[in-house]
Amino acid sequence: MTTISMTDMQAIADRHPDVFSGSWRKSLTGWAVSAGIVAYLAFAWWFFSVGAVLAGGNWGIAGTYLADWVSYEVRPQIVFKQDRLDIGYPRFSSYRPDRHPEWLSFDQAAKGTTAPANKASASRVSAEIGRNNAIEITPANVTVSRGGETLDIAIIPGTSATPAGDLPTWATQKAPGEKIMVDFGFAGSAQIDADDVKIRHRFLGWENFFFDANSPFWGKSTGEVFSLLLSGERLDPKMSNAALAWDNIVNNSEWQHGDVWLKLLQTIVMAFVGTLFASLLAFPLAFLAARNITRNRLVNQVTKRFFDFLRSVDMLIWALFFTRAFGPGPIAGISAIFFTDTGTFGKLYSEALENIDDKQREGMRSVGASPASVQRYGVVPQVLPVLVSQSLYFWESNTRSATIIGAVGAGGIGLKLWEAMRTNSDWENVAYMVLLILIVVFIFDNISTALRQRLIGKKAND
Structure with a gap:
């Protein structure tokens, strides 16, 4: 192997200055582009105050929301009275005065004390968190x-809650006598004040x-349920235990499976119908927009500007417009997808037509075929x-988009998802619906990809 000395390299560079100067220019260009990207990122960091946003973010609340996706809370409320404690639960809780969680125990109040109809009365309550x-x-x-x-808190009902000594690190109180917040980590928390104790x-x-x-x-238990389904006595004389179990699942008042599944089906149909109608309308209009198919420049420009108008207005804006026009529901969602995709398909289809090979059309004309036959057998x-591959891709994409426009009133599971998020407490329901959407998008993505590969492969083989 022959090595080249620095003197030889300099001699070569002197004989061919254009080659080496071009190399230096390319190197400098690369460095300049890299420096520009770094400068832009630094500017964006400053302009959007990314550092301040990250520093001021309430990550504790974010962690709580994330935990709510995969967990649930039982929330008993113990109300202080002069001679007793009243135990109650939120309105839609699984527990009530005659049904309490196993980790909550209490001693019955003395005879003669009365509690409200929706509460149980006790003299002492113990809870293991x-x-x-x-x-x-x-x-x-x-x-x-x-x-x-251990933290001891003296209670004067209706007046104050006073801790004995200093508060530990896991308890906080803003002012003397006010409520005391106790944190048990993931296991839960408790709010203790002069009126009641709220346990989560x-x-x-x-x-x-x-x-x-x-x-x-x-x-x-699961075993008990299966035993009842297979051989147990009927719990409802009007139907079998299996039919009763299915009815209870579908009409579950907390998870609303039946309504969620129906809304998900509406989203799927909304995406499919909107994409189908857009494809059917954009296909003939694309022939008018293609310059090599329709030679009239005015018709070309009018059709293309029509496509530009439809696709320049975002699908979400169309959804808001049609929600006002037709009211909330799938019709508004279908119309929004139809309008937006007609413009997008028209542009894509016309560009595909303008890039065809004219030899097939010339061959059809040479044998005296009619203009319609030329388009049918020489272009299509x-x-x-x-075109079908593009439509399949947008059908899969519109399944996701239909969820977003549903949140503004266009129907489907998007509206259901938004309603669950607005409560700020049903995040497990949000996680359930997001999981269903992910499954549907995954399935449709694979179906769309498989069909597109078959179509493209068929075209390549032909």
Whole structure:
């Protein structure tokens, strides 16, 4: 192997200055582009105050929302009275005065005391919040244990909540006598004030996913449910246990499976019908927009500007317009997809037509074929696989888009998803619907990809 010295390299560079100067220019251009990208990113970081946004973000709330996607909370409320404690639950809770969670125990109040119809009465309440965490409640005192630490709080009903000594790191109080917040980590939290104690005990999983608290199958183990389905006595004389179980699942008041599935089907149909109608209308109009098919320049320009108008207005804006015109529902969503995709398909189809091979058309004309036959046999076979492939891709993409426009009132699961997010407490329902959407998009993406590959492969083989 021959090595070249620096002197020889300089001699070569002197003999061919154009070659080496071009190399230096390319190197400098690369460095300049890299420096420009870095400068732009630094400017964007400053302009959008990314650092301040990240520093000021409430990551605790974000973590709580994320935990709510994969867990649920049981929220008993213990109200202080002078001589007793009243135990209640939120309106749609699975628990009630005659049904309490296993981790909550209490001593019955003395005879003669009365509690509201929707509450149970007790003289002492104990709650175990995860491992090594507990709350003991009496009408005059609350004792909180976390790990090896204990916090005693004196209660004057309706007046104040006063801790004994300094608060541990896992408890906070903004001002003397006001409410005290106790944090148990993922296991939950408690809010203790002069009026009541609100406990939030968190568990992994989705509560009552199959059967709500009104179902006769609620609270039974999987084995017990299958035993009833296969050989147990009828729980409802009007139908079999299997039919009853299916009815309870579909009409689950907490998860609303039947309504969610119906809304998901509406989203799928909305995307399919909107894409289909857009394809059917854009196909003939594309022939008018293609300059090599229709030689009239005025017709070309008018048709292309019509396509530009339809696709320049975002699908979400069309959805808002049609929601006002037709009211909330799938018709507004179908119309929004139809208008937007007609413009997009028209542009794509016309460009595909303008790039065809004219030899096939010339061959058809040479044998005296009619203009319609020339288009049918000389143009359509060339572009049809491409057009169908594009339509299939947009059908899969519109399944996702239909979810977004549904959130503004265009129907489908998007509206259901938005309603669940607005409550700010049903994040497990949000996670359930997002998971269903991901599954549908995954299935449709694979179907669309397989069909497009077959069409493109067929075209290549032909």
